[in-house]
Amino acid sequence: MxxxxxxxxxxxxxxxxxxxxxxxxxxxxxxxxxxxxxxxxxxxxxxxxxxxxxxxxxxxxxxxxxxxxxxxxxGGIPEEVGLLSSLKKLDLRNHHQGPIPASIGGLTFLVELDLSYNDLNGRILEEVGLLSSLQKLYLDGNRLQGRIPSTLGNLSRLNVLQLYGNQLSCSIPESLGSLLSLERLDIGENKLEGSIPSTLNNLSRLNVLQLYGNQLSGSILESLGSLLSLESLDPHENKLEGSIPSTLGNLSRLNGLELYGNQLSDSIPESLGSLLSLERLELDKNEL
Incomplete structure (x- = not known):
């Protein structure tokens, strides 16, 4: 009993x-x-x-x-979870351990998958990219390691992708730029390296872009100023260099711009004065 x-x-x-x-x-x-x-x-x-x-x-x-x-x-999430073939929503938040079972890739009717705030380890499986109906994917607050699989770029209906608070490494895959329905991308608090991929400029519906607390280098892309739906841009605490692009002044819906804790230089562009919806502007701990 x-x-x-x-x-x-x-x-x-x-x-x-x-x-x-x-x-x-x-x-x-x-x-x-x-x-x-x-x-x-x-x-x-x-x-x-x-x-x-x-x-x-x-x-x-x-x-x-x-x-x-x-x-x-x-115990962990059993492989038998793949037998729940009719599921459209699977929410297993809190108190699960171990790896993500590969059988989850067979739940092709899933619209929402929430495995956040567990103690999951291992990697994000390539099989997650088989969930062609998926609109919301929450894997935040775990201990997941390794790369973000490029197969996530196959999830054409995805509008929320939250991977923050893990131990993910390597670069941000360019394939994420294929997620044309994406409205929220949060991959903060990981160990991601390399530059911000230019393919993110394709995400015209994006409201929130959270890249904070990684080891990203290179510059802030001028073309991010074309993401006119953006309300929050947060790449703070990285290793970003160069100037703040004046094109960010085009983001008329932006209410949060957090660039602190990088290695940004040159002057603050006057175009930021055009951001009439801005409520948070944090530029400290740079070389401006």
């Missing part, structure tokens, strides 16, 4: 198989009861302990949304 964090035994559920939505907190799951819910589409479980019952959940053929947040399931 397994117990919840409060030491309570599992509750056997008397349920009807016509249920389509279920949300449960702080009781131990009797997984065999769930398998009778043949029409279940949305399942949310919080504050559970024990073993993640993926094999049982895979019998729910209509399940499209699985939210398992702030639980204390033992």
């Amino acid at each position: 397994s117990f919840t964090k409060e030491g309570k035994p599992p509750i056997a559920m008397n349920v009807k198989n016509a249920a389509t939505n279920m949300s449960m907190d702080s009781v131990m799951l009797n997984a065999s009861s769930l398998t009778r819910l043949s029409q279940l589409q949305h399942l949310q479980l919080r504050f559970f302990a024990g073993v993640l019952p993926i094999k049982e959940l895979s019998k729910l053929k209509n399940l499209s949304e699985l939210i398992l947040v702030s639980n204390e399931f033992s």
Whole structure:
């Protein structure tokens, strides 16, 4: 028998198989009861302990949304997660360990994948680039290492990509410039090197570009001034050199420009005075 964090035994559920939505907190799951819910589409479980019952959940053929947040399931994310073939949303935030299973690449209907704020390690798998329906990908707040896979550039519907707070290294792949639907890109607080790829200039829908806390070098591209939807540009605490491009004055929607902690030189361009929506401007700790 397994117990919840409060030491309570599992509750056997008397349920009807016509249920389509279920949300449960702080009781131990009797997984065999769930398998009778043949029409279940949305399942949310919080504050559970024990073993993640993926094999049982895979019998729910209509399940499209699985939210398992702030639980204390033992072990990592099992390979059997790939059996949940109907899922459109998978949210496994908090208290999961180990690598990302390769079987996740088979969840081709996924629209949102949230594995943030776990203790995941290893690398971001190339297979994530197979999730052709994906619109939101959250892998922030883990211990993921290695390169950002270039296959992420295949996710043509992606509008949110959050990878911040990991240990990712090497350069930013140019393929991210193919994500023409992208509105938010946050890859801050990693160990990324090299220059800002010029292909990011293609991201005309981008609202937020967060590159802070890496080891990026080279200059701030003048062509970033063509991203007219940009509201926040934050490459602070890198090794960026050269002048602040005057073209940033074209970003009329910009409310945050944080360039501090680099090696920027020359004068502050007068064009920044055109940024009438600006609320935060941080230029200190440079060589201006």
